[in-house]
Amino acid sequence: MDEIKSEIYDILKGAIRAAIESGELPIPDVPEIPFSPTKTPEHGDIATPVALGLAKSAKMAPRSIAEIIVKHVDCDKCPHIRDLEIAGPGFINVYLSNEWLDDILRTIVDAQDAYGSGEIGIGKRVQIEFVSANPTGPLNIVSGRAAAVGDTLVNLLNAVGYEAIREYYVNDAGGQVERLGESIDVRYRQALGEKNLKIPEGGYQGEYLQEFAQTIAAKEGDAYLKLSQEERVELFRDKGVAYLLGQQKVSLERFGVNFDVWTSEKAIRDSRKPDQIIEMFREKDYLYEAEGATWFRMTDFGDDKDCVVIRTNGEYTYFVPDAAYHHDKFDRGFDKVIDLLGPDHQGHVTRLKNFVKALGLADDWLEVDIIQQVNLVDSDGNRRDMSKRQGQFLTLDSLIDELADAVGERFAVDVARYFFLMRANNTHLDFNLELAVTQANENPVFYIQYAHARCCSIFQQGREQQIKIKPIDEVSFALLTEAHEHELIRKLAEFPAIVLSSAEEREAHRIPHYLHELAGIFHPYYNQHRVLDASNMERTYARLILIQSVQTVLANGLKLLGISAPESM
């Protein structure tokens, strides 16, 4: 496929050059030639608007430019071109010979699991940091969305050759975990019968801490009351972080996301890195003292406000360990670092990028994407953010529990991942719970999975009828004459380009859309045409190769999304 594309590119380039040399096309140089697969077969297989782009500089009508270019195309040189056509305002439509379709099926059958992968990123190391929720409670659904997106982006980057890893930054230091320790202390003492205690300002009210504190009380009794409050808060802080982080890991594993590296903020703070960063900033004169605190000259980097890096109490604000953390990422040798942050962190994107700049790192080394918020809605679009089950803000676990009640544990994670992945990252996601829990035809996840299961089912039937797939060289694809068959093959051919653009643009949602479109061609085909047909075995063999290719692409695509490809449903 790619070879044919570059062949056609060269032919068109040659034609334009010949037209310039003959003086018919008054432009200085051969331009970039954009071309893409067409939306509809009526426009051929590949089309280019290059003549439209040249209209201005050549001061000619686009259609006549296209005519001149086509006149100079040497069709004998490229057996893959069946026909050339000028259409609409001046598009050049290329019709490929049927060999092209054969080539695609051959490529897929040869490559199998590897079909769709690429090499553009070979030799480059990428780190994606995502979820990174505070270890002060269970993961919420936005974290779930980030987990699905980050996990898939890593899959995509690895598929196109990068060496990408998943990393989780554990915010186990600072004021929030202090509040956590204090909150657990209150719950612990309440569990022992103490009255008139209140969760401190900024503390955590959730039931999960009551349960945790009750477990401690049941196990250790009042042993900890002998400690000073300060000692107790510190102890509970550490116990709480360990417990809640453990819970988060369990949730993530259930969701099919496994991080390669967990980095502790506390460890970063305890290292010498933050001091070194401050030292470096001081040397570069990025810092000044005011109002008892130390400030960073953020305005020098174009922001409208400076910001505090050392508080009046002498502690670093989170910026310092954060800058140190990113410097540490650089030291670990990543060519590119991507942070996926939650919607409440958007104010920090510019500051973070500025700190990275202040560290002397390249502008495009750090990429920050915001994973926007998730609303749960019903089919009428009404918001439903509360969990029925727990009567509280929905957590990732309770979402999967609800889905599991409806579609079974087997598909609950598949459905959740699909719904999180089907929208662009920077849009607010309306998660239609009603649609997600329908096990019926409307659910797009099942639509795709069912297509895969149907492919498998054909092979199962074939085995029962003693029909085996023939080696590809003994099959004649000329028998695939149905319009649906050509449409399917054209769609299969798009897959590698979709994977590539999806990885490079960080737009994971293109994969679910593509798979849905592919299934949307397969199902009608399946309904109208029989694959296994004893009265026409030669065509059966050709169709089996086609079905095998469809199955391969569906399976490869679902794997990128971390969604199962069931053999039966």
Place this chain on the structure above:
RNA sequence: GCGCCUAUAGCUCAAUUGGAUAGAGCAACGGACUUCUAAUCCGUAGGUUGCAGGUUCGACUCCUGCUAGGCGUGCCA
């Protein structure tokens, strides 16, 4: 006030990153199981792409100004 994100069919979203007649699913209506799985298919209907300008051969896409919603905004992370 300032900054970021968003606005496309009744609802939820696409649109190969500036290309041809803006496409899907859901919801609505009417049909198809003696067939490799009906979790499927076929058909009907649904649009001034928030508004107003501009750039371009060509704009959902880029620029300017409005309107509406979400989020953020110097010592939490």
